[in-house]
Amino acid sequence: MTDSYDRVAVVTGADSGIGKATAVLLAEHGFDVGITYHEDEEGAWETAALVREAGKAAAVRRHDLTDPVRAAHVVDELAGELGGIGVLVNNAGTGSSEPLLGMDYERWRSVLSVDLDGPFLCAQRAARRMATEGRGGRIVNVTSVHEEYPRVGAGPYCAAKGGLKLLSRVLALELAVYGITVNTVAPGEIATPMTGQEDRVPRAGSRPGYPIPRPGDAREVAAVIAFIASPAASYMTGSSVFVDGGMVTMGPQAAGALQSGDWR
Template identity: 55%
Template structure:
C-alpha cells in the first residue's frame, strides 16, 4: 500500500510564528506558509513598515496575521512566542529567522559586539524554541521548530567569529532539541543559507538572477524563495520523519572548500 504524503493531515494546527518576517527570508517564509494555509504570527524589531507590508500580503492570501514587537537580544525574547501563540489561538510551527552579523576580526572584536551577536543569533532563538516547545508539549499535538542558521553553521569565515560561533551553536542546539523533543512529536531542523540576495547582503531580490558568482557552482546568489521553499517542506507533513538535520541552501558553495586555493573562476571545474 502506498501513501500520498501530500494528503496526510497535519497532526498540529496550521498556525506559524516567523521571527524577522519584515523582509528577506522571513517575509518569503511567511508568505509561503500563508499560501499553504497557515495563519501567521510575525515579529517586528525596527522595520515597522516592512512588517505591515508582510501582514498585508499574508491577509491578501486569505490568512490571518498578527504582529508583536521583538528584540531577539532581549533577556525575555521568548515571551513573544507566548503572546503570538495566544493571539493565534495555538501554535504548530516556529521558524527562527531573526538574526544579525558582524565583520570585525577576532582580535579587534569588542566584547559588547560578541555578546550582542550571541544573544541575537543563539540565545534569542533558544528562548523562542523553548517557549514554543513548551506550548506544543502542553497542547499535545507535536509541531515543527525550524532554525535558520547559515553555511557558517558548518564552515568558518574570516571576520565573523561571533556570527560563526552563534550559528554553529544554533546548529548543535537544533540537534539536541531534536533528540529531546522527538518523544513529543516535535521535529527540529535547521536551514543553512549561503549568499542570499537580501537587504542584509546589500542586494535586491532580483540580483539572485543577474549577479555573477563564478566561485559558486550555480554561479549566482540565492533567492529568498529558494530558502523559503525548504523551510516550507520542513513545516509540512511531508517532513514528518526528518529531524535533527541541517539543509544547506547555498548553490553548492560549501562543496568548494577543497578549491579554495584557486582564484574564483580560474578553472576549478576541471580536476
Template identity: 55%
Template structure:
C-alpha cells in the same frame, strides 16, 4: 512515542519584515497557515508582509520582537501563541552578524551577536516548544542558520560561533523533543539576495557569482519554499538535520583554495 503528521495551522516567523522571513511567512500563508510575523525595527515592512500573507486568505498578525532582549523576548512568543490560539510551526529566522577581525572584536559586539543569534534563539525556541508540548499535537521547530554553521569566514568569528551553536542546539532539540512529536531542523542558506547581504530587490538571476557552482545568489523564495516543505506533513520524518541551500557553495573549499593567488582573503 507519538506520531503527529497533522496539517499545521498556526506559525510564527521571527524577523518577517523582509528577506527570508518575509518570503517564509508568505509561503506558509500560501500553504494555509495563520502566521504571526515579528519585526525588530521595521514595523512597516512587517505590515507589508502581513498584507501579502492575507492575499492568500490567511490570518496574519504582527508584533515587535527584539531577540536580544532576554528573557523578555520569550514573553512575546508566549503572547503570540495565545493570540493565535496555539502553535504548530516556529521559524527562528531573526539574526545579526558582524564583520570584525577576531583580534579587534569587542566583548560588547561579541555578546550582542551571541545574544541575538543564540541565547535569544534559545529563549524563543524554548517558549515555542513548551507551548507545543503542552498542547500535545507535536510541531515543527525550524531555525535559519547559515552555511557558516558548517564553515567559517574571515571577520565573522562571533557569527560563526553563534550559528555553530544554534545548529548544535537544534540537534539536541531533535533528541529531546522527538517523543513529543516535535521535529527540529536547521536550514543553512548560502548567499541569498536579501537586504542582509546588501541586495534589496536585486534579481539573483542577474547577479554573477563565479565562486558559486550555480553561478548566482539564491532567491529568498527558494529558501522559503524549503522551509514550507519542512513544515509540511510529508516532511514529518526529517529531524536533527541541517539542510544546506547554497547553490553548491560549501563544495568549493579545495577548488576555491587552489584558485586563490594572493593573501588578500586573510584581511577581507
C-alpha cells in the same frame, strides 16, 4: 510523528528577506502567521498584508532579541492571539564583520544574544506549548553555511550559528517524544537586505565562483523551510539542509584558484 499540530506559524524577522518570503509561503500553504520585526515595522505590516491576501490571519509584534528573555514572550503573545502554535521559524539574526583580536566583549555578546540565546528561548517557549497541546509541531532554525564553515571577521556569528546547529540537534533528541521535529536550514549568499542586496531575482552569472553562479533568492530558501514545516517532513529531524548553490562544495577547488592573500 503526529501531523495534527496547529496550522499556526510564528516567523521571526519576517519584515523582509527570507522571513518575509517564508511567512507568505506558509500562508499560501494554509498557515495563519505571527510576524516579528526589530526595526522595520512598515515591512512587517507589508508582510501581514500579503498573508491576509492569501486568506490567512496575521499578527505582528516588535521583537528585540538583544533582550532575549523579554523577546521570547512575543512567541506566547502571538500564539495567544492566533489560537496556538504548530510551527516556529527562528529566522531573525544579525552578523559581524570585525577581527576577533579587536572585538570587545559587549560586541561578542550582542551577536550571541541575537543569534543563539534568542532562538533558544523562542524555541523553548514554542516547544512548551506544543508539548502541552500534545499534537506535535515543527521548529526550523535558520542558520547559515557558517554553522559549519568559518569566515574571517565573523567570529561571533559563526560561533552562534554553529552553536544553533548543535542546539537544534539536542532539541531534536529531546522533543521527538512529543512529536516535535527540529531542523536547521543553512542558506549561503541570498539576495536580501541583510546581505546588502535588493530583494529581487538575482542576476545569473554574477557569482562565477559558485557552481550555480548567482546568489540565492529568498523564495528558494522559503520553499525548503515550508517543506520542513509541513506534515510531509514528519520523519525528518536533527538535520541541516544547505541552500547555497553548491558554494560550500567549492572549498579546495576555490582555494586552489586564489591568486592572492586578499581574503585575509
